[in-house]
Amino acid sequence: ETNGITKPRHKVSMHYNSRVEDMHFGKTHPMKPWRLTLTKHLVLGYGLQYAMDTYEAVPAGKDQVRAFHDPDYVDFLAQVSPQTFSDLCEMSRFQSHIPPKHEHDTVDLGPFNLSTSPGADCPVFDGMSAYLFLYTGATLAATHQLTTGQSDIAINWSGGLHHAHRAEASGFCYINDIVLAILDMLRIYTRVLYIDIDVHHGDGVEEAFQRQPRVMTLSYHRYGPYDDTGHKFFPGTGDITDVGLKGTVGEHFALNVPIPSGIDDRQYKYLFESVTGRAIEAFKPSAIVLQCGADSLGGDRLGQFNLNIRQHGECVAFAKRTGLPLLILGGGGYTARNVARAWCHETALATNNTLPDTIPLDIIPRPEAFQTRVHGDGKLYPTFQRTHPNECKDSELEGMVKKLEQ
Template structure:
């Protein structure tokens, strides 16, 4: 009825474990795994499971996570819960990892930037250990599908947690599943291109490969002063001049596209297609990892862009057209109903030869139709038009200057 077919010679796998949906970061915390429940409802409602292979993810192993992360950090993550946190904090080798207190810190931070205080970016919550190793397991299974030539495109919407560092959680991210995936890919592929359309800078991935010429990282993100108090938009890195670690062979293999608030579809498309196209031509990747954080959509609770769902999806289409092995991951996204819309649409783009789904959500086949109904929730449409709720600070000449600068950088 919705035109779902399995395209010949084009295999897509979808990796997921519903256990991640039960997690609660805390009452006021913006990260809501419920968005993954809504995504699943739409994917199944549109019948996309018939157009791809679906796999139930299993937890990653401790040794797999250690290929990037510090062994003490991995051990802490594998044992931590609200019940064990205080006791683990007393262990001397974990105590060494407590970050220094900064002026203005609103919450008490424990080892590895983790905290049980309400309002922390990286809280310790019930079931956390299970959650972390499951989203990572899903990304690693998806990666394995690609590296063993069993899929052309593999998807894990519960992954894409780009801020996690070697021995520190950051910005709602604990295990950097992206870095682990790219490390696996490098065993097979000569060069991997990482593209990040989350509204935040993909700092953890960039940092991990800053000395590595076989990985090019390319992040599009909001950058600049955040509010009247002059606070920078999180994480505050990713300037245009940041191109990888100077003086190492990794220099010139990181690209950053800092963007002002309120960018619209046309401007974003210009930036994305110009820079990504030039990066692909120059770097000639053998595989691509695309982090599809949906907080770059208009109407996001944390984001500041005015991008619509179709343009977000156009980024996936553009990358898909290269025909290279492609890992598609989630990331941020804080207005749950729109995250679900975007990721369902992008699942369809990956599976369905780029055909668009009907704008009318099959509400009779969706368990929580009210999440998508009513004026405030997008009137049952898959592609509601978002209000332009952020003043557009982006000026054409400035966007052109950025494209030109990045083009010059790619000539090295």
């Protein structure tokens, strides 16, 4: 025992490489790898490293990434930098991947939906190639720990990038580490359940396994009609009627739970536990992958839900109670201090520890990130002020659960 932190009976491993922290997507870009620095500070500050094995991740190999992605795309990602981008774009085999320009496009897109224009969703930035192969390497190492029976739960907070497609970056995601992990798991496990609590639809993972009855994908996300700016909430897919590719053996092995803005803890608990519970009963998975995007928390810069950290964590606790091999991944999350709080809390849950609400400010490197009133008063579990009016009606949520049961 150290710091009151104890080792659980089951084995937990965390996979990480601090080099991902130095990456900058761009000044105005919401994705801040610095949130991973803050997460590390909390995890180490509370002493959770004594409750699990920690591994320094190494980059994934190109061959491993090709298990899902297009070989030209993998070559491009392996070589791309702000310096090489325009030369690579000139090469003929990459030209065919340039998307047609749309009259509403605000940024110039190169091949594979990549861009060097400021404000692009998937910018090309310094060190990007190293970053992509590192977060993927961490996920594959975590997966290997599970499939070889060395861990019961394996964690990679730098992974969970669910929007990437076979030959296209999308929504801050370049390599779909989740798809690669599930493909690896299918060698060992008969059926894999993928659960996605990021506020966005897990479209890349769903699409990759739309014909695969051994993988069930289940995403909870903000979804709704066009807003006043004429946009849908990104990526605009994941309606309740979307249940996998019709007419294939994969039909009915995708589930989508589209949710209006402002959902609270009680309503989310009801939805998550009824739908996930029934999915587990019907599908009988042999392992679970949980994408823990923290942009479903209240106060997120992009998200529109009102979840508190404890309810976000309840989803992890629910998956853990199945006792199945569990891969825990990060994902979105754009209010860095709250991302760090949630993922530290969930690391504690994975290792059967309970943490005091008072953050050990005296021993973490950047206490001011959590200390001031606007930064949450030095607490691990602040109550978020509601920022989005609750548009969820209990009766409609009940109707949704009934619809999904069929």
